[in-house]
Amino acid sequence: MCDKDQALPAISNCHSASADSAALASRRRRLWELSHTCHCPLVGVGLPLAYLRKLVGKMTNGRVLADDYEVHVGAVTECGARNRLSEALQKELERRYAPVILRFRVAKSTEQVASLWRSAVANGDVAGAFWAGLTHARCDAELEEQMCRDLHMIQHQAGACVRADMGKFTALQEDHARLTHELARLQQRNQALTQEKTGELERQEAQLLRARADAIGKDAVIDALRAELAQLQAAVPELESRTRLLERLAQMDEREKELRLQITELKQAQPRPAVSAPPPAPKLEVQTGGKLKMPIRLVDQSVLCVGGRSGNVATYRALIERVGAQFAHHDGGLEDNANLLDSSLAAADLVICQTGCISHSAYWRVKDYCKRTGKRCVFIDNPSISSLARGLQEVSGELAGQGAVGTAS
Incomplete structure (x- = not known):
């Protein structure tokens, strides 16, 4: 195959050696004993070019200046005779393809060698099989030519x-x-998105921390306000009861305004009668221990009696209604709810407090309320009917002295 039949120019000490004329039938052939047509494919296929250059450089002390083709042609030419290079190539081929040589050694005939070669060609492993088949003792010229063709x-x-x-x-x-x-572009995009998401996550974590701090601060403020509210509630006794009473008092004031308005409208709608002397008010004469009897006039007045004996309430009512007043009663916290006392005080025009049958809390509440509002109040020590009558006569005398007898505000 190689048409350049010349030795390597760098190999000067390679001497020609004639092949042995009579080889033993059982001995494998050497590289220089093969025909020249086998050397080119054997060197080209059996040995890598890099190793071939290294081996030639070793033989020439590193002075290989030719290109790959010239090194190949020179090595093929040197394979025609026994020399240092051909012996080195022989040794390397034997070492490199020793397992294949052992597989071919079982062949005892040319047909068996040919069969092994065809099997190697079918499997695609021809380099070692080419060397083992050519050097086999049973490889004849016809098989050698066929192997070179294949x-x-x-x-x-x-x-x-x-x-x-x-x-x-x-x-x-x-x-x-x-x-x-594309991968680099996607990696850059992924890195940018990762940085963006990382920044967004950090911002969200910062916002979450601020929200938690605000929530903790608000909780602290709420706790402080609750504590302050508890202190204020503890400082003001009966705050809830007073609140409810104030609401009820406001409702009663509204109701009173509505009733007064209705009364005014009814008075305006009635025809005016002829002017005549007013009818005499009911009189109640009470014996006052030897003193002169005085009539009691409390027409259209609302009288609240606080305290007294429960068995005398009906007598209290009859006495007050007989002089033209409206009767209201509160036991002073003994049985009635003390929280309703303020609303009863607000609705009354005159308060009679029987101090002998009343709780201390109700007594101070009545006294404080009448002092604050300026409402007329009479305190009676003895819860008897005569004491109540004397209290009414005292109030009636004061009203007569002021010239306001029998009128309703």
Whole structure:
């Protein structure tokens, strides 16, 4: 195959050696004993080019200046004779393909060697089989030529496959470059998104911390306000009861205004009668221990009696209604709810407090309320009917002295 039949120019100490004329039938052939047509494919296929350059450089002390083709042609030429280079190549081929040589050693005939060669060609492992088959003792000239032909065609096919693979390899390189560029772009985008999400997460964590701090601060303020409210509630006794009473008093004031308005409208709607002397008010004469009897006039007055004996309430009512007043009673906190006392005080025009039958709390509440509002109040020590009558007579005398007898505010 190699048309350049010359020795390596750098190998000057390689001497020609004639092949042995009579080889033993059982001995494997040496490299220089093969035909010259086998050397080119054997060196090209059996030995890597890098190793061949290294081996030639070792033989020439590193003075290999030729290109790869010239090194190949020179090595093929030197294989025709026994010399240092051919012996080194022989040794390397034996070492490299020792397992294949052992497989071919079982062949006892040319047909068996040919069968092993065809099997190696079918499996695609021809380098070691080519060397083991050519050097086998049962390989004749016909099998040697057939093996060289087969290897020649295999090399053509390998070249075509290499060219196809090179095209695929080039396309793969282009796809690889494109995908690498796309991967780099996606990695940059992913990095940018990661940084953005990281920044957003940090901002959200900062907002969460601020919200937690605000919530803790609000909880502290709420606790402080609750404590302050509890202190204020503790400082003001019966705050809830007073609040309810104030609400009820406001409702009663509204109701009173509505009733007064209705009374005014009814008075305006009635025809005016002829002017005549007013009818005499009911009189109640009470014996006051030897003193002169005085009539009691409390027409249209609301009298609240606080305290007294429960068995005398009916007598209290009859006495007060007999002089034209409206009667209201509160036991002073003994049985009635003390919280209703303020509303009863607000609705009364005159308060009679029987101090002998009243609680201390109700007594001070009546006294404080009448002092604050200026409402007329009479305190009676003895809860008897005569004491109540004397209290009414005292109030009636004061009203008569002021010239306001029998009128309602």
